[in-house]
Amino acid sequence: MRLKTNKRLARRNRRITNYLFFGTFAALIGGFIIINASLFTPDVPDTLTLIAQSAILPVAFVLTIFSVRMTNLWARRPRPEDAIAGGLKGLSNKSVLYNYYHFPAxxxxxxxxxxxxxxxxxxxxRFTFRKGKFRSHKNILSKFFSAIRFDGVGRPLRDAEYASSRVQRAIDAVADDVTVQPLVVFIDPAAEIEFEDEPSLPVLYADTKKSPNLKDFLRDKKREMDEAAGDSKTRNANLMPLTDEQIEAFEAATT
Incomplete structure (x- = not known):
């Protein structure tokens, strides 16, 4: 499998994540000093202290939110591109995995x-999937802090549908007979999902030791395609959904 990753974007965002971390740390220390300024310098006017407090605390809060979000998206391990690639070992060498080129996908x-x-x-x-939603098994306090940080699981099914629709536009420009299929993949091996209802689209693990996982899903899909195709000549004629020329055109337009 060929990997094509927007390394420049990934490096830039990881660098921004580091800046945000130190900026947040500095803002919190600055906020502590300003709040307790009267202990160090009694001559500081109360009005000035109040104004400074009103300014620094919201800034520190916003920086904290952005820092946590950027860390989860760009610096947290396992990194998505590595987890997906690891889960797809053995996939056809004609396959291509694009990372960070086709946002929101x-x-x-x-x-x-x-x-x-x-x-x-x-x-x-741990999550329970029920009535189209992922419900966390966290306690109330953890859910509260998660809500403050805006780092909940959100609505991955809706996000996946929207992402696939955006990629579909790019694919339609080079091949109007190919349907982009949405997938949701949990990349951390510690993630656990109990399915009380069937999701409207595949929800998988990147870890091949868990089920259902991405590798088994693709293997089963290939088996179904082979059975539907029948003879080997038909199978060979449909090895890839896009020709080499179409893939080149897709890459030229989107990467």
Missing amino acids: RHVLVCPQGVFAITTRWHDQ
């Missing part, structure tokens, strides 16, 4: 089984 896979827009979740928690 952060990952796009082109392989014999089709074209897939992959929406990932980094969360390492």
Whole structure:
């Protein structure tokens, strides 16, 4: 499998993540000093202290939110591109995994089984899937802090549908007979999902030791395609959903 990653974007965002971390740390220290300024310099006017407090605390809060979000998306391990690639070992060498080129689809896979827009979740928690929603098993306090940080699991099914629709536009420009399929993949091996209802689209693990996982899903899909295709000549004629020329055109237009 060929990997094509927007390394420049990934490096830049990881660098921004580091800046945000130190900026948040500095803002929190500055806020502590300003709040307790009267202990160090009694001559500081109360009005000035109040204004400074009103300014620094919201800034520190916003920086904290952005820092946590950027860390989860760009610096947290396992990194999505590595987890997906690791889960796809053994996939056809004609396959291509694109990382960070087709936002809001952060990952796009082109392989014999089709074209897939992959929406990932980094969360390492236990969830129950019921009535179209993922419900966390966290306690109330953890849910409260998660809500403040805006780092909940959100609505991955909706996000995956939207991401696939955006990739579909790019694919339609080079091949109007190919349907982009949405997938949701949890990349952390510690993630656990109990399915009380059947999701409207595949929800998978990147870890091959868990089920259902991405590798088994593609293997089963290939088996179904082979059975539907019948003889080997038909199978060989449909090895990839896009020709080499179409893949080149897709890359030229989007990467």
